[in-house]
Amino acid sequence: MLLRPFKNKVIPTLIFKRYRSAKPSYNDLESYLRYAEFVKLRKESTTFLGTTFEMKVKEKLQSALNIPDLQYSGGAYDNGIDLIGKLDISQFKTEQAPEKPTYVVNGKRIKPLALRKNMDIDVLVQCKSFAFKISAKEIRELSGIFHYNIAPKDRNKTLVIMTAPNY
Numbered sequence: 001m002l003l004r005p006f007k008n009k010v011i012p013t014l015i016f017k018r019y020r021s022a023k024p025s026y027n028d029l030e031s032y033l034r035y036a037e038f039v040k041l042r043k044e045s046t047t048f049l050g051t052t053f054e055m056k057v058k059e060k061l062q063s064a065l066n067i068p069d070l071q072y073s074g075g076a077y078d079n080g081i082d083l084i085g086k087l088d089i090s091q092f093k094t095e096q097a098p099e100k101p102t103y104v105v106n107g108k109r110i111k112p113l114a115l116r117k118n119m120d121i122d123v124l125v126q127c128k129s130f131a132f133k134i135s136a137k138e139i140r141e142l143s144g145i146f147h148y149n150i151a152p153k154d155r156n157k158t159l160v161i162m163t164a165p166n167y
């Protein structure tokens with residue numbers, strides 16, 4: 001995690017391959033609603049509805065998965081990533097040890113997550129505030145976003161989540 005100055009504040013920033021986004025002046029639902037009121041954003045606009053959904057998802061993921069440093073990165077030129085953070089998977093570790101130290105999946109050796117030394121994985125979240133169900137097209141786009149933003153050596157250390165109100 002890098003620290004960079006922003007408007008006389010120092011904020012944590014997670015950097016991924018080819019990933020850069022303008023940092024907004026809000027990072028939670030309450031501050032976004034104040035911002036939207038200040039700039040007189042229409043409550044029916046897709047921008048308002050989409051960002052409100054993203055902030056609600058952020059709050060839900062922070063509480064449900066215990067991701068304290070989940071950062072909002074949506075907006076124009078966000079490379080398809082709305083939320084970004086790190087998840088400590090040691091909180092999900094059980095007392096039962098894996099049966100084998102490695103498994104072969106599709107011809108590749110895979111080490112169980114419970115045996116990893118570094119228990120942090122990167123989390124990328126894409127939010128789709130659609131009035132209809134997501135389709136295969138959105139899943140293919142998510143795969144492209146993953147391959148564009150994440151270096152091949154980091155792909156087994158990254159979790160990508162797509163959220164939608166309708167499924």
